[in-house]
Amino acid sequence: xxxxxxxxxxxxxxxxxxxxxxxxxxxxxxxxxxxxxxxxxxxxxxxxxxxxxxxxxxxxxxxxxxxxxxxxxxxxxxxxxxxxxxxxxxxxxxxxxxxxxxxxxxx
Amino acid sequence: xxxxxxxxxxxxxxxxxxxxxxxxxxxxxxxxxxxxxxxxxxxxxxxxxxxxxxxxxxxxxxxxxxxxxxxxxxxxxxxxxxxxxxxxxxxxxxxxxxxxxxxxxxxxxxxxxxxxxxxxxx
Numbered sequence: 174x175x176x177x178x179x180x181x182x183x184x185x186x187x188x189x190x191x192x193x194x195x196x197x198x199x200x201x202x203x204x205x206x207x208x209x210x211x212x213x214x215x216x217x218x219x220x221x222x223x224x225x226x227x228x229x230x231x232x233x234x235x236x237x238x239x240x241x242x243x244x245x246x247x248x249x250x251x252x253x254x255x256x257x258x259x260x261x262x263x264x265x266x267x268x269x270x271x272x273x274x275x276x277x278x279x280x
Numbered sequence: 281x282x283x284x285x286x287x288x289x290x291x292x293x294x295x296x297x298x299x300x301x302x303x304x305x306x307x308x309x310x311x312x313x314x315x316x317x318x319x320x321x322x323x324x325x326x327x328x329x330x331x332x333x334x335x336x337x338x339x340x341x342x343x344x345x346x347x348x349x350x351x352x353x354x355x356x357x358x359x360x361x362x363x364x365x366x367x368x369x370x371x372x373x374x375x376x377x378x379x380x381x382x383x384x385x386x387x388x389x390x391x392x393x394x395x396x397x398x399x400x401x402x
Contacts, residue, residue: 174343205384207388207389209327209389215394216376216378216392216393216394216395217327217376217389217392218392219387219388219389219390222387222388223384223385226387228387228390229387260326260327262327262329262388262389264384264388267340268329268342268343269317269329269388270329271326271327271328271329272326273326274326274327
């Protein structure tokens with residue numbers, strides 16, 4: 174099974190900060206990686222797929238990069254509505270695993 | 281606008297079978313462009329993909345749950361369903377249904393239900 178790790182697991186940041194979250198896969202997954210944002214009590218929301226493709230309707234301050242085993246999600250200027258938990262997900266194998274999540278909190 | 285809505289009992293006894301249904305509106309489970317998935321999230325924990333079904337009835341399950349999971353589709357009702365047998369407290373979670381693009385360059389899991397909490401307790 175392909176395992177995903179995320180770092181950091183917790184991040185404290187201020188509005189306007191540039192934030193970067195890293196997702197690492199236990200083996201190469203090409204660009205078959207997606208990022209989701211989840212707020213308390215809500216379903217996850219797709220932000221990025223195919224490692225770097227911005228989902229329709231998602232603000233351009235979100236961007237994704239990487240391929241193979243290392244990926245990043247960047248928020249260029251953190252907004253109040255961005256405080257949430259972020260998950261990566263690999264879709265390379267037929268077992269679609271999620272990363273453990275990164276919680277972004279207000280400093 | 282595509283909408284998904286989970287329904288089913290919120291409380292299931294240990295050793296019994298959990299049964300949930302996802303009703304799709306604004307789209308069709310008969311579309312060959314999508315897989316239809318179930319995902320769960322134990323309280324305070326991360327996401328676990330359970331499995332998916334295609335309109336043809338073909339399925340793919342998480343190996344960790346495969347022996348206990350059945351996902352089926354009812355195209356006449358535009359619904360798909362989850363059955364998880366022999367449940368324990370470890371199966372207590374919010375269960376989500378979601379749509380997944382069938383092609384590698386389609387958005388995955390772009391529409392989700394609101395989620396339904398299922399508690400396993402006697």
